[in-house]
Amino acid sequence: MSTEQTAAADDFAYTLTRTLNAPAVKVWRAWTTPERYAQWAGAAAGSVEMDVRPGGAWKSTMVTPDGGQVPLTGSYLEVAENRHLVIGMDVPGGSEPAVMAMQLDEQGDRRTQIVLRQTCDSAEERDMAEQGSTMLLDSLSTFLAAETRD
Template structure:
């Protein structure tokens, strides 16, 4: 399963951060760090970062609503690639999203790719991914290497 396969509706987002890939990787794969930038409820994030490993998080919306999310890791290449499967109610297969990390000296280029079944699903997924990248950018800018 690849996030760019099929005839669906795709998006690609790119962001370059002034931090090395290992710090970006840790932010994506360490539960307490992920919760701090990904709008997750404290204590709700679980991650078993290996192919077939599961993840869970409860996202908190600006109006206080909570949405539990679950899925699994489809591909894992430390400091380089995460392909994350997200469980979608009513769909037999997880929705895959690829997050690529490309280090360029002290900077890291992140590329997020996903293909969805409908334009509405793509637009919602792209909006959510943009919010994640915004949160990650702010978190890492103020993280001071911790």
């Protein structure tokens, strides 16, 4: 597993790149199946709903390390199965959703490069989003490794 991080100095965007030890179809299923997503993404049991198609809605309730719960909602803007997903995330008090893009590039039978990109409105928002996305990728890597051992 390898990780690359880049943040442009003149805007509030970040890109995270990681190589996962799983085929793209497994990465896609982990990200787009409610039961699997809840297992690795820190969502409360039974809180994840996904209608994975352009214009489809999603929601989940994330559990924070201190036990608090944060409800999240949004929609799918672009969907190309096993390759590309663009997600709109509703921001409390925001007029526009935050948009995160996920790109999958299979690298042989058992490895997939995942790239997450997001542009934010401020450096603080970018830093928080990048930290959250890094934690998601860490959890996803651990989940996929455990699935592979089973």
